[in-house]
Amino acid sequence: MANKFQPxxxxxxxxFLSDQTKSAAWRLDQLERMERMLLEHQQAFCAALYDDFRKPSFEQLFEITVPLGNIKYYRENLGTLMAPQRVQIPKGLEATGNRGLVLKEPYGPTLVIGPSNAPVLLLLDPAIAALAAGNPVVLKPANTTPATAALFQTLVPRYFEAENVAIVTGGREEIGALLELPFDFIFFTGSSAVxxxxxxxxxENLTPVILELGGQNxxxxxxxANLDTAxxxxxxxxxxxxxxxxxxxxYVYVHESVARAFLAKLKASIVKMYGSDPQHSPDLARMISSHDAQRVASYIVADKVVHGGRYDVEARYVEPTVLYxxxxxxxAMQQEVFGPVLPVMPYTDLKDIVSVMKRKPxxxxxxxxxxxxxxxxxxLGSLSFGGGCVNQTNLHCWIDSLPFGGVGYSGMGKYYGKAGFDALSNTKAMLIGNPDQDLDVFPPYEGKDNARSLSIFS
Incomplete structure (x- = not known):
């Protein structure tokens, strides 16, 4: 049976084969359309994010402003990113009039599968990098954020020709059908299992991928440490x-000498941010589903709760909880929690805990x-991980000069800024020869000074 998404x-x-997408004009046009879609429907996107899981207003706007910032980066730097790059080659070849160039070319139609936790930002940021690199894109938003997915389904055809950017909504069946097709690149953000x-x-199609997954960070x-900051x-x-x-x-490993003080400050910070009854806080989002609320609630060990512990599965609510x-x-330590339950463990020797963590995914x-x-x-030197912060959390992933991505079980490939453009481009290495100067490297070899001939490569 024919695949319904083949057309x-x-x-x-x-x-793509028309070569239109390789031009700067096409790329800039797609980025401008994306920017207009976000700006002209900002309120609608924010409302959809609230409908899907009561995402707070700051976090709603965050999902809009970060993609807009990435569009701005690519618009301002596209000429430099697209330009051929002169590279050093062996002096012998250079002396005979040869030169090395690196060209960046798009792969072709790219499938972008987005997650539910940041259904605007983490769908559009990969798409923006793909478009800047000259690739047509098929967007597949998460079906677990139905309001946001429906908005994309309405807006994308208004702003884009399907030959450039298309939208496909649905669940497992639709993703399965899309994955059967020979896309030239696939960008997936989600769980390690998927x-x-x-x-x-x-x-099956030898399609290159970027996988942005997760893990227990x-x-x-x-x-x-400055405990107030921490x-x-x-x-x-x-x-x-x-x-x-x-x-x-x-999870947190805290040195035993400061554990009690840290826990007191951590609990105070949670109350300062979300109040004594976080269920009524406008600043705490809901779990994406009742299933996930039940899953996260199951990690709460009652006799280890030092803060929080309450939940309402039907309301998709789990209170910010600290276990110690x-x-x-x-x-909670058997998998990525992906919810507001935080295990805290005391330690005495840094090298001992790093040794333990190095043996985990x-x-x-x-x-x-x-x-x-x-x-x-x-x-930083001993522990392998995708990226991170010193005396800070989370913010590293929205800085376009810092490549973002995982390693091993947490993913493969980096994007954002130049790294995103490079990742969504094929690197075409070229040696540009001098047509008027001979290279003495061809047969017959007998009687030649082969060492002298090979010296051009050194």
Whole structure:
């Protein structure tokens, strides 16, 4: 049976093969259309995000302003990014009039599958990088954010020709059908379990992928840390979007000498941000589904609750909760929590806990709060993770000069800014020869000074 989405791919492939998408004019036009869609319907996007899971106003606007910032970056830097790059080649070749160039060319029609936790931002940011690199795009928003997906379904055809940017909504059946098609690139943001499905499907067509996944992100608070700063930034980083943030601190190791003081400040920070009854706070989002609320609530171990612990599954609400002292055997430590339940564990020796963490799946992010440079250098040098912060949480992933992505189980490939343009472009390496000067490297070899001939490559 014919794939129902084949006509979309065929139309985008035809547009790509026409070479129109390789021009700066096409790329700038698509970015301008994306910008207008966001600006002219900002209120509608914010309302959809609230309808889907009561995302607070600041977090709504965050989903609009970050893609707009990325559009601005690509608009201002597109000429430089697209320009051929002169590279150094062996001196012998250069002396005979040859030169090396690196060209960046688009891959072709690109499938972008977005997640539910940031359904605008994490769908559009990869698409913006793909368009800047000259690729037509098929957008697949998350079906678990129905209001946002419906808005995309309405707006995308108004602003884009389907040959350039198309929208497909639906659930597992639609994703399965899309993954059967031979796209030239696939960009997926979501869980590691689904990431494996995407990668298996991509392998059938040898399609390159970027996988932005997740993991249980470690946070270390050592004995030298500014505890006020650490408490505020961890409380926000962990509970923003109700913990449904792939880069959220997943657990905290705190030095035993400051554990009691840190816990007191962490609890105070949570109350300062969300009040004594967070269920009525306008600043705390809901879980994306009742299933996820039940899942996260199941991680709460009653006798380890030092703050929070309440939940209402029907209302998709889980209170910001702190568990202490947690261990690696606790339910919340068996997988990415992806919700507002934070395990905290005491430690005595930094090298011991880093040794433990190094044997776990590599996380998307890691954070350390310390004023001891030797401690900071040791963690950054010994522990593998996608990216992170020192004395800060979460914000690294929205800076266009910092490549963002995972490693190992938490994903593959980096994007944002120049890294995004490069990732969504094929790097075409070229040696430009001198047509008027011979190279003495051809047969017959007998009687030649082969060492002298080969010296041009050194």
């Amino acid at each position: 979309i791919l065929d139309a985008q492939k035809a547009r 990431g494996k499905v995407v990668m298996r499907a991509a392998a 470690p946070t270390i608070v050592d004995e030298t 408490a505020d930034r961890i409380a926000w980083g962990h509970n923003a979007i109700s913990g449904q943030w792939c880069i959220a601190p997943g 002292p947690s261990t690696w055997d606790d339910p 590599k996380p998307l992010a890691a954070y350390i709060f310390s004023q001891n440079q030797a401690h900071i250098d040791y963690v």
